[in-house]
Amino acid sequence: MATTDRHPPQSVPTSSLATLALAHALSAAARGFAVIPLSRTKLPALPSPHRDDPPTAPRCHGECGLPGHGVYDATADPRRVRALFAAAPRATGYGIACGLPPHHLIGVDLDTKTGTNSSASLRELALRHLFTIPDTVVVATPSGGRHLWLAGPPHVVVPNSAGRLAPGIDIRGAGGYLVGPGSRTEHGVYATVPGTANLAPAPCPPALLQLLTPPPRTHHPDSTRSGQHGAGLVQFVLGAHEGQRNTRLFWAACRAYESGLGSTLTDALVDAATRTGLTEREARSTIASAGRLTSGP
Template sequence: MATSDRHASTLALAHALSAAERGLAVIPLSRTKLPALRSPHHDDPDPAPCHGECGRLGHGVYDATTDPARIRKQFAAAPWATGYGIACGLPPHHLIGIDLDTKSGADSSATLRELALRHLFTIPDTVVVLTPSGGRHLWLSGPPDVVVPNSASRLAPGIDIRGAGGYLVGPGSRTEHGVYSTAPGTAHLAPAPCPRALLRLLTPPPRPRDTSGGHPGHAQSDGLIQFVLGARVGQRNTRLFWAACRAYESGIGDSIADRLTDAARRTGLSEREARTTIASAARLTAGHGPTST
Protein backbone atom coordinates (compact mmCIF):
# COMPACT_ATOMS: atom_id res chain seq x y z
CA MET A 1 0.00 0.00 0.00
CA ALA A 2 1.32 3.44 -0.89
CA THR A 3 2.38 5.73 1.93
CA SER A 4 -0.31 8.27 0.99
CA ASP A 5 -2.99 5.57 1.22
CA ARG A 6 -1.74 4.44 4.63
CA HIS A 7 -1.78 8.04 5.80
CA ALA A 8 -5.36 8.54 4.50
CA SER A 9 -6.48 5.34 6.23
CA THR A 10 -4.85 6.39 9.51
CA LEU A 11 -6.54 9.78 9.33
CA ALA A 12 -9.89 8.21 8.50
CA LEU A 13 -9.65 5.93 11.54
CA ALA A 14 -8.78 8.88 13.77
CA HIS A 15 -11.75 10.88 12.48
CA ALA A 16 -14.05 7.87 12.87
CA LEU A 17 -12.97 7.33 16.48
CA SER A 18 -13.52 11.03 17.19
CA ALA A 19 -17.04 10.82 15.72
CA ALA A 20 -17.78 7.74 17.82
CA GLU A 21 -16.84 9.69 20.96
CA ARG A 22 -19.71 12.06 20.05
CA GLY A 23 -22.16 9.14 19.91
CA LEU A 24 -22.08 8.72 16.11
CA ALA A 25 -21.98 5.12 14.87
CA VAL A 26 -19.47 4.65 12.03
CA ILE A 27 -18.24 2.23 9.34
CA PRO A 28 -15.14 2.39 7.10
CA LEU A 29 -15.65 3.62 3.52
CA SER A 30 -13.58 3.22 0.38
CA ARG A 31 -12.65 6.07 -1.95
CA THR A 32 -15.89 5.40 -3.85
CA LYS A 33 -17.88 6.33 -0.71
CA LEU A 34 -19.18 2.75 -0.51
CA PRO A 35 -18.67 0.49 2.54
CA ALA A 36 -15.08 -0.72 2.44
CA LEU A 37 -15.82 -4.28 3.55
CA ARG A 38 -17.39 -6.70 1.12
CA SER A 39 -20.40 -8.72 2.24
CA PRO A 40 -19.40 -12.05 3.80
CA HIS A 41 -22.32 -13.59 1.91
CA HIS A 42 -21.34 -12.51 -1.61
CA ASP A 43 -20.38 -16.06 -2.65
CA ASP A 44 -23.43 -17.75 -1.10
CA PRO A 45 -25.59 -19.29 -3.86
CA ASP A 46 -28.80 -18.21 -2.13
CA PRO A 47 -27.83 -15.73 0.59
CA ALA A 48 -30.29 -15.33 3.42
CA PRO A 49 -30.96 -11.76 4.53
CA CYS A 50 -28.48 -10.88 7.24
CA HIS A 51 -28.00 -7.57 9.00
CA GLY A 52 -24.97 -8.71 10.95
CA GLU A 53 -26.57 -11.52 12.92
CA CYS A 54 -23.89 -13.89 11.63
CA GLY A 55 -21.25 -12.01 13.62
CA ARG A 56 -18.96 -11.37 10.64
CA LEU A 57 -18.05 -7.99 9.18
CA GLY A 58 -19.27 -6.62 5.87
CA HIS A 59 -22.93 -5.72 6.40
CA GLY A 60 -22.58 -2.07 5.48
CA VAL A 61 -24.46 0.36 7.66
CA TYR A 62 -25.67 -2.49 9.87
CA ASP A 63 -22.08 -2.79 11.14
CA ALA A 64 -22.06 0.83 12.30
CA THR A 65 -20.83 1.13 15.87
CA THR A 66 -19.48 3.54 18.47
CA ASP A 67 -17.32 0.84 20.08
CA PRO A 68 -13.64 1.88 19.58
CA ALA A 69 -12.42 -1.72 19.60
CA ARG A 70 -14.88 -2.78 16.92
CA ILE A 71 -14.12 0.32 14.84
CA ARG A 72 -10.41 -0.52 14.94
CA LYS A 73 -11.22 -4.10 13.98
CA GLN A 74 -13.21 -2.94 10.94
CA PHE A 75 -10.46 -0.58 9.77
CA ALA A 76 -7.84 -3.29 10.31
CA ALA A 77 -9.92 -5.57 8.06
CA ALA A 78 -10.13 -2.80 5.43
CA PRO A 79 -6.70 -1.09 5.36
CA TRP A 80 -7.65 0.50 2.02
CA ALA A 81 -10.43 2.53 3.69
CA THR A 82 -9.88 6.27 3.31
CA GLY A 83 -13.10 7.50 4.86
CA TYR A 84 -15.93 6.63 7.17
CA GLY A 85 -19.69 6.70 7.06
CA ILE A 86 -21.96 7.89 9.85
CA ALA A 87 -25.16 5.89 10.24
CA CYS A 88 -28.38 7.89 10.34
CA GLY A 89 -31.44 7.21 12.47
CA LEU A 90 -29.61 5.64 15.40
CA PRO A 91 -29.66 6.82 19.03
CA PRO A 92 -28.68 9.07 20.66
CA HIS A 93 -28.89 11.65 17.85
CA HIS A 94 -31.26 9.86 15.41
CA LEU A 95 -29.33 11.70 12.73
CA ILE A 96 -31.09 13.08 9.64
CA GLY A 97 -28.92 14.26 6.77
CA ILE A 98 -30.09 17.01 4.41
CA ASP A 99 -27.94 16.62 1.29
CA LEU A 100 -27.92 19.83 -0.75
CA ASP A 101 -26.60 18.66 -4.09
CA THR A 102 -25.02 20.75 -6.83
CA LYS A 103 -24.91 18.16 -9.63
CA SER A 104 -28.59 18.51 -10.54
CA GLY A 105 -28.14 22.08 -11.74
CA ALA A 106 -30.74 23.31 -9.23
CA ASP A 107 -29.85 25.79 -6.50
CA SER A 108 -30.74 23.41 -3.68
CA SER A 109 -29.77 25.86 -0.95
CA ALA A 110 -32.18 28.46 -2.34
CA THR A 111 -34.83 25.78 -2.69
CA LEU A 112 -34.45 24.86 0.97
CA ARG A 113 -34.78 28.52 1.96
CA GLU A 114 -37.97 28.77 -0.10
CA LEU A 115 -39.37 25.68 1.62
CA ALA A 116 -38.53 27.20 4.98
CA LEU A 117 -40.39 30.41 4.13
CA ARG A 118 -43.38 28.56 2.71
CA HIS A 119 -43.72 26.14 5.62
CA LEU A 120 -42.69 28.56 8.37
CA PHE A 121 -39.58 26.94 9.77
CA THR A 122 -36.00 28.04 10.27
CA ILE A 123 -32.92 25.90 9.68
CA PRO A 124 -31.08 26.04 13.02
CA ASP A 125 -27.35 26.41 13.50
CA THR A 126 -26.01 22.90 13.16
CA VAL A 127 -23.16 20.82 11.80
CA VAL A 128 -22.56 21.47 8.08
CA VAL A 129 -20.24 19.26 6.05
CA LEU A 130 -18.83 20.53 2.76
CA THR A 131 -18.53 17.99 -0.07
CA PRO A 132 -15.78 17.97 -2.72
CA SER A 133 -18.36 18.76 -5.43
CA GLY A 134 -19.46 21.95 -3.68
CA GLY A 135 -22.54 20.51 -1.99
CA ARG A 136 -23.43 20.63 1.68
CA HIS A 137 -24.71 18.13 4.22
CA LEU A 138 -26.78 19.55 7.06
CA TRP A 139 -26.94 17.36 10.16
CA LEU A 140 -30.16 17.41 12.16
CA SER A 141 -31.40 15.21 14.98
CA GLY A 142 -34.81 13.60 14.91
CA PRO A 143 -37.15 12.36 17.63
CA PRO A 144 -36.70 8.70 18.62
CA ASP A 145 -40.28 7.77 17.70
CA VAL A 146 -40.12 8.96 14.07
CA VAL A 147 -38.52 6.96 11.25
CA VAL A 148 -37.36 9.24 8.45
CA PRO A 149 -36.89 7.32 5.18
CA ASN A 150 -34.13 7.93 2.67
CA SER A 151 -35.21 9.82 -0.42
CA ALA A 152 -33.73 11.41 -3.53
CA SER A 153 -35.24 14.73 -4.68
CA ARG A 154 -38.61 13.82 -3.13
CA LEU A 155 -38.55 16.89 -0.91
CA ALA A 156 -37.39 19.10 -3.78
CA PRO A 157 -35.03 18.86 -6.78
CA GLY A 158 -31.42 18.55 -5.67
CA ILE A 159 -32.28 17.77 -2.04
CA ASP A 160 -31.66 14.21 -0.89
CA ILE A 161 -32.47 12.90 2.56
CA ARG A 162 -30.44 10.39 4.54
CA GLY A 163 -32.51 8.70 7.21
CA ALA A 164 -32.97 5.24 8.70
CA GLY A 165 -30.76 2.72 6.93
CA GLY A 166 -28.66 5.42 5.28
CA TYR A 167 -25.33 7.03 6.08
CA LEU A 168 -23.43 10.26 5.58
CA VAL A 169 -19.79 10.54 4.56
CA GLY A 170 -17.98 11.86 7.62
CA PRO A 171 -15.82 14.99 7.60
CA GLY A 172 -12.17 14.15 7.08
CA SER A 173 -12.99 11.37 4.62
CA ARG A 174 -10.93 11.28 1.41
CA THR A 175 -12.75 10.13 -1.74
CA GLU A 176 -11.99 9.91 -5.45
CA HIS A 177 -13.16 13.51 -5.83
CA GLY A 178 -11.58 15.10 -2.76
CA VAL A 179 -11.95 15.54 0.97
CA TYR A 180 -15.11 16.15 3.00
CA SER A 181 -14.69 18.91 5.57
CA THR A 182 -16.70 20.63 8.28
CA ALA A 183 -17.85 24.14 7.43
CA PRO A 184 -16.06 26.82 9.45
CA GLY A 185 -17.78 27.55 12.75
CA THR A 186 -19.88 24.38 12.84
CA ALA A 187 -17.45 21.65 13.96
CA HIS A 188 -18.15 22.28 17.65
CA LEU A 189 -21.94 22.09 17.25
CA ALA A 190 -24.16 19.12 17.98
CA PRO A 191 -26.79 18.12 15.41
CA ALA A 192 -29.67 20.54 16.02
CA PRO A 193 -33.25 19.26 16.43
CA CYS A 194 -35.07 19.02 13.12
CA PRO A 195 -37.85 21.65 12.96
CA ARG A 196 -41.26 20.01 13.30
CA ALA A 197 -42.56 21.55 10.08
CA LEU A 198 -39.59 20.16 8.17
CA LEU A 199 -39.95 16.78 9.86
CA ARG A 200 -43.52 16.56 8.58
CA LEU A 201 -42.23 17.12 5.05
CA LEU A 202 -39.65 14.35 5.45
CA THR A 203 -42.10 11.67 6.51
CA PRO A 204 -44.92 10.30 4.32
CA PRO A 205 -48.32 11.61 5.45
CA PRO A 206 -50.18 9.40 7.90
CA ARG A 207 -53.21 7.61 6.54
CA PRO A 208 -56.60 8.11 8.21
CA ARG A 209 -57.68 5.31 10.51
CA ASP A 210 -60.75 3.36 9.48
CA THR A 211 -63.77 4.00 11.71
CA SER A 212 -66.29 2.15 9.57
CA GLY A 213 -66.17 -1.02 11.63
CA GLY A 214 -64.86 -3.07 8.71
CA HIS A 215 -61.39 -4.57 8.32
CA PRO A 216 -59.10 -3.24 11.12
CA GLY A 217 -57.44 -0.05 9.94
CA HIS A 218 -58.57 -0.74 6.37
CA ALA A 219 -57.88 2.73 4.95
CA GLN A 220 -54.54 3.04 6.73
CA SER A 221 -53.41 -0.46 5.83
CA ASP A 222 -54.17 0.13 2.13
CA GLY A 223 -52.09 3.29 2.24
CA LEU A 224 -49.15 1.49 3.84
CA ILE A 225 -49.32 -1.29 1.26
CA GLN A 226 -49.30 1.24 -1.57
CA PHE A 227 -46.34 3.01 0.04
CA VAL A 228 -44.37 -0.27 0.00
CA LEU A 229 -45.40 -1.05 -3.59
CA GLY A 230 -44.12 2.35 -4.71
CA ALA A 231 -40.55 1.57 -3.63
CA ARG A 232 -37.77 1.79 -6.19
CA VAL A 233 -34.46 -0.09 -6.04
CA GLY A 234 -32.57 1.20 -3.03
CA GLN A 235 -35.78 2.11 -1.15
CA ARG A 236 -37.41 -1.28 -0.72
CA ASN A 237 -36.16 -2.23 2.75
CA THR A 238 -36.46 1.31 4.07
CA ARG A 239 -40.04 1.74 2.84
CA LEU A 240 -41.05 -1.66 4.18
CA PHE A 241 -39.46 -0.91 7.56
CA TRP A 242 -41.17 2.50 7.79
CA ALA A 243 -44.57 1.06 6.82
CA ALA A 244 -44.24 -1.81 9.28
CA CYS A 245 -43.31 0.61 12.08
CA ARG A 246 -46.39 2.73 11.36
CA ALA A 247 -48.57 -0.41 11.25
CA TYR A 248 -47.37 -1.71 14.62
CA GLU A 249 -47.62 1.73 16.20
CA SER A 250 -51.27 1.82 15.06
CA GLY A 251 -52.02 -1.64 16.39
CA ILE A 252 -52.56 -3.28 12.99
CA GLY A 253 -49.10 -4.71 12.42
CA ASP A 254 -49.90 -8.35 12.97
CA SER A 255 -53.08 -8.13 10.91
CA ILE A 256 -51.33 -6.79 7.79
CA ALA A 257 -47.90 -8.45 8.14
CA ASP A 258 -48.75 -10.94 5.40
CA ARG A 259 -49.96 -8.18 3.06
CA LEU A 260 -46.80 -6.15 3.73
CA THR A 261 -44.71 -9.23 2.99
CA ASP A 262 -46.54 -9.83 -0.27
CA ALA A 263 -46.13 -6.19 -1.30
CA ALA A 264 -42.41 -6.31 -0.51
CA ARG A 265 -42.02 -9.48 -2.58
CA ARG A 266 -43.65 -7.73 -5.50
CA THR A 267 -40.98 -5.01 -5.30
CA GLY A 268 -38.21 -7.60 -5.47
CA LEU A 269 -37.42 -8.54 -1.86
CA SER A 270 -37.40 -12.18 -0.85
CA GLU A 271 -40.07 -13.36 1.58
CA ARG A 272 -37.42 -14.12 4.18
CA GLU A 273 -35.88 -10.66 3.95
CA ALA A 274 -39.30 -9.01 4.09
CA ARG A 275 -40.34 -10.94 7.20
CA THR A 276 -37.01 -10.18 8.87
CA THR A 277 -37.51 -6.45 8.26
CA ILE A 278 -41.10 -6.56 9.54
CA ALA A 279 -39.97 -8.42 12.65
CA SER A 280 -37.34 -5.72 13.27
CA ALA A 281 -40.04 -3.06 13.05
CA ALA A 282 -42.21 -4.99 15.51
CA ARG A 283 -39.35 -5.16 18.01
CA LEU A 284 -38.46 -1.49 17.59
CA THR A 285 -42.04 -0.30 18.17
CA ALA A 286 -42.85 -2.67 21.04
CA GLY A 287 -44.51 -0.57 23.73
CA HIS A 288 -45.18 2.33 21.37
CA GLY A 289 -48.62 1.32 20.15
CA PRO A 290 -51.70 3.56 20.10
CA THR A 291 -52.65 5.14 23.40
CA SER A 292 -55.99 4.15 24.88
CA THR A 293 -58.52 6.94 25.29
Protein backbone atom coordinates (compact mmCIF):
# COMPACT_ATOMS: atom_id res chain seq x y z
CA MET A 1 0.00 0.00 0.00
CA ALA A 2 1.53 3.25 -1.09
CA THR A 3 1.61 6.42 0.96
CA THR A 4 0.12 9.49 -0.68
CA ASP A 5 0.27 13.25 -0.52
CA ARG A 6 -2.05 14.49 2.22
CA HIS A 7 -3.45 17.44 0.24
CA PRO A 8 -3.66 16.79 -3.53
CA PRO A 9 -4.71 19.52 -5.95
CA GLN A 10 -8.46 20.04 -5.89
CA SER A 11 -8.51 20.35 -9.68
CA VAL A 12 -7.84 16.64 -10.27
CA PRO A 13 -10.61 15.35 -12.59
CA THR A 14 -13.16 13.03 -11.01
CA SER A 15 -12.29 10.30 -13.53
CA SER A 16 -8.64 10.44 -12.46
CA LEU A 17 -9.62 10.24 -8.78
CA ALA A 18 -11.74 7.18 -9.52
CA THR A 19 -8.83 5.56 -11.35
CA LEU A 20 -6.50 6.26 -8.42
CA ALA A 21 -9.05 4.93 -5.94
CA LEU A 22 -9.43 1.73 -7.97
CA ALA A 23 -5.66 1.27 -8.10
CA HIS A 24 -5.36 1.61 -4.32
CA ALA A 25 -8.34 -0.70 -3.80
CA LEU A 26 -6.84 -3.37 -6.06
CA SER A 27 -3.56 -3.10 -4.16
CA ALA A 28 -5.40 -3.69 -0.88
CA ALA A 29 -7.38 -6.56 -2.39
CA ALA A 30 -4.15 -8.21 -3.50
CA ARG A 31 -3.20 -8.36 0.20
CA GLY A 32 -6.46 -10.09 1.08
CA PHE A 33 -8.52 -7.08 2.19
CA ALA A 34 -12.15 -6.97 1.02
CA VAL A 35 -12.97 -3.51 -0.37
CA ILE A 36 -15.85 -1.31 -1.54
CA PRO A 37 -15.86 2.04 -3.41
CA LEU A 38 -16.46 5.15 -1.30
CA SER A 39 -17.58 8.68 -2.15
CA ARG A 40 -15.96 11.93 -0.97
CA THR A 41 -18.20 11.75 2.12
CA LYS A 42 -16.64 8.40 3.14
CA LEU A 43 -19.98 6.69 2.53
CA PRO A 44 -20.44 3.77 0.09
CA ALA A 45 -20.46 5.16 -3.44
CA LEU A 46 -23.11 2.81 -4.80
CA PRO A 47 -26.77 3.63 -4.07
CA SER A 48 -28.91 0.92 -2.53
CA PRO A 49 -31.06 -1.00 -5.03
CA HIS A 50 -33.72 -1.06 -2.28
CA ARG A 51 -33.95 2.68 -1.63
CA ASP A 52 -37.50 2.77 -2.99
CA ASP A 53 -38.66 -0.34 -1.13
CA PRO A 54 -41.39 0.12 1.51
CA PRO A 55 -40.16 0.38 5.11
CA THR A 56 -41.75 -2.99 5.91
CA ALA A 57 -39.66 -4.84 3.29
CA PRO A 58 -37.16 -7.32 4.78
CA ARG A 59 -33.58 -6.06 4.94
CA CYS A 60 -31.31 -7.31 2.21
CA HIS A 61 -27.57 -7.74 2.75
CA GLY A 62 -26.76 -8.62 -0.82
CA GLU A 63 -28.93 -11.71 -1.18
CA CYS A 64 -30.58 -10.12 -4.22
CA GLY A 65 -27.29 -10.28 -6.11
CA LEU A 66 -27.21 -6.56 -6.95
CA PRO A 67 -24.50 -4.12 -5.80
CA GLY A 68 -25.30 -1.29 -3.44
CA HIS A 69 -25.35 -3.02 -0.06
CA GLY A 70 -22.46 -1.12 1.48
CA VAL A 71 -19.96 -3.22 3.37
CA TYR A 72 -21.81 -6.40 2.34
CA ASP A 73 -20.54 -5.81 -1.22
CA ALA A 74 -16.94 -6.00 0.00
CA THR A 75 -14.69 -8.33 -1.97
CA ALA A 76 -11.02 -9.10 -2.55
CA ASP A 77 -11.71 -10.63 -5.98
CA PRO A 78 -10.08 -8.21 -8.47
CA ARG A 79 -12.75 -8.84 -11.12
CA ARG A 80 -15.53 -7.98 -8.70
CA VAL A 81 -13.58 -5.00 -7.37
CA ARG A 82 -13.31 -3.64 -10.92
CA ALA A 83 -17.03 -4.24 -11.48
CA LEU A 84 -17.95 -2.34 -8.32
CA PHE A 85 -15.80 0.64 -9.29
CA ALA A 86 -17.13 0.55 -12.85
CA ALA A 87 -20.60 0.97 -11.35
CA ALA A 88 -19.34 3.86 -9.17
CA PRO A 89 -17.47 6.19 -11.56
CA ARG A 90 -17.50 9.06 -9.05
CA ALA A 91 -15.80 7.07 -6.28
CA THR A 92 -12.77 8.84 -4.80
CA GLY A 93 -11.79 6.27 -2.22
CA TYR A 94 -12.38 2.80 -0.91
CA GLY A 95 -13.39 1.13 2.31
CA ILE A 96 -11.83 -1.99 3.82
CA ALA A 97 -14.33 -4.33 5.47
CA CYS A 98 -13.49 -5.41 9.01
CA GLY A 99 -13.98 -8.85 10.50
CA LEU A 100 -13.49 -10.83 7.29
CA PRO A 101 -10.82 -13.49 6.60
CA PRO A 102 -7.91 -13.75 6.21
CA HIS A 103 -7.06 -10.80 8.48
CA HIS A 104 -10.30 -10.48 10.53
CA LEU A 105 -9.44 -6.80 10.69
CA ILE A 106 -10.18 -4.71 13.79
CA GLY A 107 -9.83 -0.96 13.43
CA VAL A 108 -8.98 1.25 16.41
CA ASP A 109 -9.97 4.79 15.42
CA LEU A 110 -8.20 7.42 17.51
CA ASP A 111 -10.30 10.48 16.83
CA THR A 112 -9.31 14.12 17.41
CA LYS A 113 -12.67 15.83 16.91
CA THR A 114 -13.87 15.19 20.48
CA GLY A 115 -11.25 17.51 21.97
CA THR A 116 -9.77 14.65 23.98
CA ASN A 117 -6.35 13.02 23.69
CA SER A 118 -7.47 9.62 22.43
CA SER A 119 -3.87 8.41 22.01
CA ALA A 120 -3.21 9.13 25.69
CA SER A 121 -6.46 7.37 26.61
CA LEU A 122 -5.32 4.27 24.73
CA ARG A 123 -1.96 4.33 26.52
CA GLU A 124 -3.76 4.57 29.86
CA LEU A 125 -5.93 1.59 28.94
CA ALA A 126 -2.83 -0.37 27.96
CA LEU A 127 -1.15 0.38 31.29
CA ARG A 128 -4.24 -0.43 33.29
CA HIS A 129 -4.94 -3.73 31.52
CA LEU A 130 -1.31 -4.77 30.97
CA PHE A 131 -1.05 -4.88 27.18
CA THR A 132 1.05 -3.11 24.58
CA ILE A 133 0.06 -2.02 21.09
CA PRO A 134 2.32 -3.91 18.66
CA ASP A 135 3.90 -2.49 15.53
CA THR A 136 1.17 -2.54 12.94
CA VAL A 137 -0.38 -0.62 10.03
CA VAL A 138 -1.24 2.95 11.03
CA VAL A 139 -3.27 5.23 8.77
CA ALA A 140 -3.27 9.02 9.26
CA THR A 141 -6.65 10.70 8.74
CA PRO A 142 -7.16 14.21 7.31
CA SER A 143 -8.32 15.47 10.72
CA GLY A 144 -5.08 14.40 12.40
CA GLY A 145 -6.42 11.16 13.84
CA ARG A 146 -5.01 7.66 13.48
CA HIS A 147 -6.42 4.29 12.50
CA LEU A 148 -4.61 1.30 14.01
CA TRP A 149 -5.11 -1.98 12.15
CA LEU A 150 -5.15 -5.16 14.24
CA ALA A 151 -5.91 -8.77 13.33
CA GLY A 152 -8.52 -10.67 15.32
CA PRO A 153 -8.98 -14.40 15.90
CA PRO A 154 -11.13 -16.18 13.29
CA HIS A 155 -13.93 -17.13 15.70
CA VAL A 156 -14.33 -13.89 17.66
CA VAL A 157 -16.82 -11.28 16.50
CA VAL A 158 -15.79 -7.77 17.55
CA PRO A 159 -18.71 -5.32 17.44
CA ASN A 160 -18.51 -1.72 16.29
CA SER A 161 -18.53 0.87 19.05
CA ALA A 162 -18.07 4.61 19.50
CA GLY A 163 -16.46 5.94 22.64
CA ARG A 164 -17.22 2.83 24.68
CA LEU A 165 -13.57 2.13 25.55
CA ALA A 166 -12.80 5.80 26.16
CA PRO A 167 -13.83 9.18 24.68
CA GLY A 168 -12.44 9.54 21.17
CA ILE A 169 -11.72 5.83 20.68
CA ASP A 170 -14.04 4.18 18.16
CA ILE A 171 -13.83 0.53 17.14
CA ARG A 172 -14.54 -0.84 13.68
CA GLY A 173 -15.42 -4.53 13.79
CA ALA A 174 -17.78 -6.94 12.05
CA GLY A 175 -20.12 -5.07 9.72
CA GLY A 176 -17.92 -1.96 9.76
CA TYR A 177 -15.20 -0.63 7.48
CA LEU A 178 -12.13 1.57 7.53
CA VAL A 179 -11.33 4.22 4.92
CA GLY A 180 -8.36 2.83 3.02
CA PRO A 181 -5.07 4.70 2.59
CA GLY A 182 -4.97 6.64 -0.66
CA SER A 183 -8.65 7.55 -0.40
CA ARG A 184 -9.52 11.17 -1.14
CA THR A 185 -12.39 12.72 0.80
CA GLU A 186 -13.88 16.19 1.06
CA HIS A 187 -11.56 16.83 4.02
CA GLY A 188 -8.33 15.47 2.59
CA VAL A 189 -6.42 12.26 1.99
CA TYR A 190 -5.90 9.15 4.12
CA ALA A 191 -2.28 7.97 4.10
CA THR A 192 -0.29 5.24 5.80
CA VAL A 193 2.17 6.49 8.40
CA PRO A 194 5.76 6.10 7.10
CA GLY A 195 7.28 2.78 8.05
CA THR A 196 3.94 0.97 8.46
CA ALA A 197 2.68 0.61 4.88
CA ASN A 198 4.23 -2.82 4.30
CA LEU A 199 3.36 -4.29 7.68
CA ALA A 200 0.63 -6.88 8.16
CA PRO A 201 -2.03 -6.12 10.78
CA ALA A 202 -0.56 -7.29 14.08
CA PRO A 203 -2.57 -9.69 16.28
CA CYS A 204 -4.83 -7.88 18.71
CA PRO A 205 -3.47 -8.23 22.27
CA PRO A 206 -5.70 -10.68 24.22
CA ALA A 207 -6.35 -8.19 27.03
CA LEU A 208 -7.52 -5.57 24.51
CA LEU A 209 -9.60 -8.16 22.67
CA GLN A 210 -11.39 -8.95 25.92
CA LEU A 211 -12.27 -5.27 26.29
CA LEU A 212 -13.63 -5.23 22.74
CA THR A 213 -15.99 -8.18 23.23
CA PRO A 214 -18.50 -7.21 25.93
CA PRO A 215 -20.66 -9.89 27.58
CA PRO A 216 -23.82 -10.77 25.66
CA ARG A 217 -26.98 -8.88 26.37
CA THR A 218 -30.09 -10.67 27.63
CA HIS A 219 -33.02 -10.51 25.23
CA HIS A 220 -36.65 -11.48 25.73
CA PRO A 221 -38.14 -11.14 22.25
CA ASP A 222 -41.75 -12.01 21.50
CA SER A 223 -42.49 -14.94 19.21
CA THR A 224 -43.29 -12.82 16.13
CA ARG A 225 -40.07 -10.83 16.35
CA SER A 226 -38.13 -14.00 17.10
CA GLY A 227 -39.36 -15.55 13.87
CA GLN A 228 -38.46 -12.46 11.85
CA HIS A 229 -35.05 -12.20 13.49
CA GLY A 230 -34.33 -15.88 12.91
CA ALA A 231 -35.34 -15.66 9.25
CA GLY A 232 -33.10 -12.63 8.81
CA LEU A 233 -30.12 -14.48 10.27
CA VAL A 234 -30.70 -17.44 7.95
CA GLN A 235 -30.88 -15.10 4.94
CA PHE A 236 -27.67 -13.42 6.08
CA VAL A 237 -25.89 -16.79 6.01
CA LEU A 238 -27.38 -17.67 2.61
CA GLY A 239 -25.97 -14.43 1.18
CA ALA A 240 -22.36 -15.35 1.94
CA HIS A 241 -19.81 -15.32 -0.86
CA GLU A 242 -16.78 -17.60 -0.90
CA GLY A 243 -14.40 -16.46 1.82
CA GLN A 244 -17.28 -15.09 3.95
CA ARG A 245 -19.21 -18.28 4.67
CA ASN A 246 -17.71 -19.25 8.00
CA THR A 247 -17.52 -15.65 9.27
CA ARG A 248 -21.15 -14.93 8.37
CA LEU A 249 -22.31 -18.19 9.94
CA PHE A 250 -20.40 -17.48 13.15
CA TRP A 251 -21.78 -13.93 13.35
CA ALA A 252 -25.35 -15.14 12.76
CA ALA A 253 -24.99 -17.93 15.32
CA CYS A 254 -23.70 -15.46 17.93
CA ARG A 255 -26.70 -13.22 17.35
CA ALA A 256 -29.02 -16.25 17.55
CA TYR A 257 -27.61 -17.35 20.91
CA GLU A 258 -27.72 -13.80 22.27
CA SER A 259 -31.40 -13.64 21.30
CA GLY A 260 -32.21 -16.97 22.95
CA LEU A 261 -32.68 -18.68 19.58
CA GLY A 262 -29.46 -20.71 19.48
CA SER A 263 -30.87 -24.21 19.85
CA THR A 264 -34.06 -23.38 17.92
CA LEU A 265 -32.20 -21.98 14.91
CA THR A 266 -29.27 -24.41 14.74
CA ASP A 267 -30.70 -26.75 12.11
CA ALA A 268 -31.84 -23.87 9.88
CA LEU A 269 -28.40 -22.23 10.10
CA VAL A 270 -26.67 -25.53 9.33
CA ASP A 271 -28.91 -26.02 6.29
CA ALA A 272 -28.20 -22.47 5.07
CA ALA A 273 -24.46 -22.90 5.58
CA THR A 274 -24.30 -26.19 3.68
CA ARG A 275 -26.16 -24.56 0.81
CA THR A 276 -23.37 -21.98 0.58
CA GLY A 277 -20.66 -24.67 0.44
CA LEU A 278 -19.69 -25.52 4.02
CA THR A 279 -19.88 -29.11 5.19
CA GLU A 280 -22.35 -30.00 7.91
CA ARG A 281 -19.46 -30.80 10.25
CA GLU A 282 -17.87 -27.37 9.63
CA ALA A 283 -21.19 -25.63 10.14
CA ARG A 284 -22.02 -27.38 13.41
CA SER A 285 -18.49 -26.78 14.72
CA THR A 286 -18.77 -23.04 13.98
CA ILE A 287 -22.20 -22.80 15.62
CA ALA A 288 -20.89 -24.65 18.67
CA SER A 289 -18.01 -22.15 18.91
CA ALA A 290 -20.53 -19.31 18.82
CA GLY A 291 -22.48 -20.98 21.61
CA ARG A 292 -19.39 -21.26 23.78
CA LEU A 293 -18.40 -17.64 23.19
CA THR A 294 -21.82 -16.21 24.01
CA SER A 295 -22.36 -18.39 27.08
CA GLY A 296 -19.91 -16.19 29.02
CA PRO A 297 -17.11 -17.30 31.35
